[in-house]
Structures are given as structure tokens and as C-alpha cells.
Amino acid sequence: MQTFVSRWADSQLIGTRTRSVWQWQLIFTFSTVAIAVVIAILDELLLTHGAFLAGIILIVAASTASLVTPWARYPKWAALVLPLLDIIGVGLLAIAESNLGYLWVFPIAWIATYYGTRELIIGLVITGVMNLIDSWPRGYSSAVVLELLIVVLALAFLGITIIVGARRTRAFRHLTRRQADRLDRTLHRVQAAEQRVNAVFDSISVALARVSSGGEIVAANTAYRALYSLDPRDLRFSIGGAVE
Known part of the structure; x- marks a missing residue:
């Protein structure tokens, strides 16, 4: 048609x-x-x-x-x-x-x-x-x-x-x-830097986690999640033991 x-x-x-x-x-x-x-x-x-x-x-x-x-x-x-x-x-x-x-x-x-x-x-x-x-x-x-x-x-x-x-x-x-374009480029650079940091953090074979001041795990690498069988979709919970 x-x-x-x-x-x-x-x-x-x-x-x-x-x-x-x-x-x-x-x-x-x-x-x-x-x-x-x-x-x-x-x-x-x-x-x-x-x-x-x-x-x-x-x-x-x-x-x-x-x-x-x-x-x-x-x-x-x-x-x-x-x-x-x-x-x-x-x-x-x-x-x-x-x-x-x-x-x-x-x-x-x-x-x-x-x-x-x-x-x-x-x-x-x-x-x-x-x-x-x-x-x-x-x-x-x-x-x-x-x-x-x-x-x-x-x-x-x-x-x-x-x-x-x-x-x-x-x-x-x-x-x-121009200011909007500059902010957009800055945001892209920050996001790219954050992705690189997360990639390095996740590639480390040692179990690592980031903990907030309230005692909640906000991020954990693959080794940590595998060690404690954590769900990567929900990491915000109070820690019950040592964090490696």
C-alpha cells in the first residue's frame, strides 16, 4: 500500500x-x-x-x-x-x-x-x-x-x-x-567518569562494598554480591556483620 x-x-x-x-x-x-x-x-x-x-x-x-x-x-x-x-x-x-x-x-x-x-x-x-x-x-x-x-x-x-x-x-x-550545552557536556563527562569508576570497582576480585553513614550498603561489587548472595537490585539494608 x-x-x-x-x-x-x-x-x-x-x-x-x-x-x-x-x-x-x-x-x-x-x-x-x-x-x-x-x-x-x-x-x-x-x-x-x-x-x-x-x-x-x-x-x-x-x-x-x-x-x-x-x-x-x-x-x-x-x-x-x-x-x-x-x-x-x-x-x-x-x-x-x-x-x-x-x-x-x-x-x-x-x-x-x-x-x-x-x-x-x-x-x-x-x-x-x-x-x-x-x-x-x-x-x-x-x-x-x-x-x-x-x-x-x-x-x-x-x-x-x-x-x-x-x-x-x-x-x-x-x-x-551555550550554557545548556556546557551543562549537558559536563553531565556526560560526570556520567562517563562514574561508569568508569563503577567498572573498575566491579572488576576487583576482592569483595568490596560502599556503606552509608546510616549503616546501609549502597553499592557492592560482583565479588561481594556473590560472597553473600545479595540481590544487586536492592542493596539498601542494614549490615549485620563485617564489611570486607
């Missing part, structure tokens, strides 16, 4: 990276769509705005791509495309409704958590460009420029804070893993 193995059971397809991509993208998509739908219900004209619809379609398309793409087969930077597309999608939503610009927090946090400063700068640049596109009909007055700087600097501060925290977490995890 032929056995069929699901491709989704392959650990190379569903790994830590793939689960992380799904988690971030789906949480962002559900949050964005839910908020956008609520705002659209309050203002039905948004449903006819081209930028609003384009932003929703782009975010949903990115989420669909995240589910069907085997991320474990691609380098880590390949998944960076998703938060960058999300930034563009939020920018399109912000063109229709400026309050939706707060959703930039999600993709920026995603980039800062799993990538570095360079990728964060790329995300901030795209965010700034989308802000410039949004502000173009109003003109680039001092108030608009100040608003743009506040948005970019706030997101940059958030991203840098997350990057520092993520680096500390990774360093702590690495240190913990």
Missing part, C-alpha cells in the same frame, strides 16, 4: 520562519481589514476611493502569497517583501483616510523584529515616499514637512527600540543555549 505524505507535514516547509511569516502577515491583514471595514461603514464614500480599494487588494494579495510560498526554501531576506508591500498598502489606505496611517506600526515592527537597521531604513524610506505622495495634493508646506518628520522619526524610534530588544533577546537565547 502506497503511503502519501502531506507536503504541509514537511518540516522544511513549515518551520519557524514560515510560522513567523504567517503570524505577522495574518495578524496585520485581519487588523487592517477589520479597521478599514469599520471606517468604511462610517464613511461609505471610502468604498469608492481607488486608493482605498487598491490598498486592501494589495494587502490581501500579500497575505495570500504568504500562505502559498514555501519560505523555508528561500533566504531570510525574501520574506522582507511582505512588510514592504504592507507599507505600500497602508500608504494607499492613508491616501484615502489619513487615520489609517497608524497601521504602519505593524510592518515596521515586523521588519525591526526579524531584520536589522538597513532593512528598517528601507521601510522608513518607503513610508516617507508614501507620505510624500499623500501630501502632494496639499503641497509641501512647513506643516506637512513637520508632520512627515514626526511620522518617520516616531516609526524610526519604535523600530530601533524593537531592534535593540530583539538583539538582546537573541543574545540571551544564544547564551542560554
Whole structure:
């Protein structure tokens, strides 16, 4: 009988990276769509705005791509495309409704958590460009420029804070893993040394036994057990005579 193995059971397809991509993208998509739908219900004209619809379609398309793409087969930077597309999608939503610009927090946090400063700068640049596109009909007055700087600097501060925290977490995890490996090696060495001592102790032809402070035999070699016909599975009993 032929056995069929699901491709989704392959650990190379569903790994830590793939689960992380799904988690971030789906949480962002559900949050964005839910908020956008609520705002659209309050203002039905948004449903006819081209930028609003384009932003929703782009975010949903990115989420669909995240589910069907085997991320474990691609380098880590390949998944960076998703938060960058999300930034563009939020920018399109912000063109229709400026309050939706707060959703930039999600993709920026995603980039800062799993990538570095360079990728964060790329995300901030795209965010700034989308802000410039949004502000173009109003003109680039001092108030608009100040608003743009506040948005970019706030997101940059958030991203840098997350990057520092993520680096500390990774360093702590690495240190913990090294300490666990060191303890494991030490335990193996102790067990190996104990086995060697027990082997030497058991190979001596003279009857020997180890006795606790309470007068109980805790270990005895083969010669001792044979001499007194002791059961090796239970050696803890009070001694009744001399111990050789």
C-alpha cells in the first residue's frame, strides 16, 4: 500500500520562519481589514476611493502569497517583501483616510523584529515616499514637512527600540543555549567518569562494598554480591556483620 505524505507535514516547509511569516502577515491583514471595514461603514464614500480599494487588494494579495510560498526554501531576506508591500498598502489606505496611517506600526515592527537597521531604513524610506505622495495634493508646506518628520522619526524610534530588544533577546537565547550545552557536556563527562569508576570497582576480585553513614550498603561489587548472595537490585539494608 502506497503511503502519501502531506507536503504541509514537511518540516522544511513549515518551520519557524514560515510560522513567523504567517503570524505577522495574518495578524496585520485581519487588523487592517477589520479597521478599514469599520471606517468604511462610517464613511461609505471610502468604498469608492481607488486608493482605498487598491490598498486592501494589495494587502490581501500579500497575505495570500504568504500562505502559498514555501519560505523555508528561500533566504531570510525574501520574506522582507511582505512588510514592504504592507507599507505600500497602508500608504494607499492613508491616501484615502489619513487615520489609517497608524497601521504602519505593524510592518515596521515586523521588519525591526526579524531584520536589522538597513532593512528598517528601507521601510522608513518607503513610508516617507508614501507620505510624500499623500501630501502632494496639499503641497509641501512647513506643516506637512513637520508632520512627515514626526511620522518617520516616531516609526524610526519604535523600530530601533524593537531592534535593540530583539538583539538582546537573541543574545540571551544564544547564551542560554551555550550554557545548556556546557551543562549537558559536563553531565556526560560526570556520567562517563562514574561508569568508569563503577567498572573498575566491579572488576576487583576482592569483595568490596560502599556503606552509608546510616549503616546501609549502597553499592557492592560482583565479588561481594556473590560472597553473600545479595540481590544487586536492592542493596539498601542494614549490615549485620563485617564489611570486607
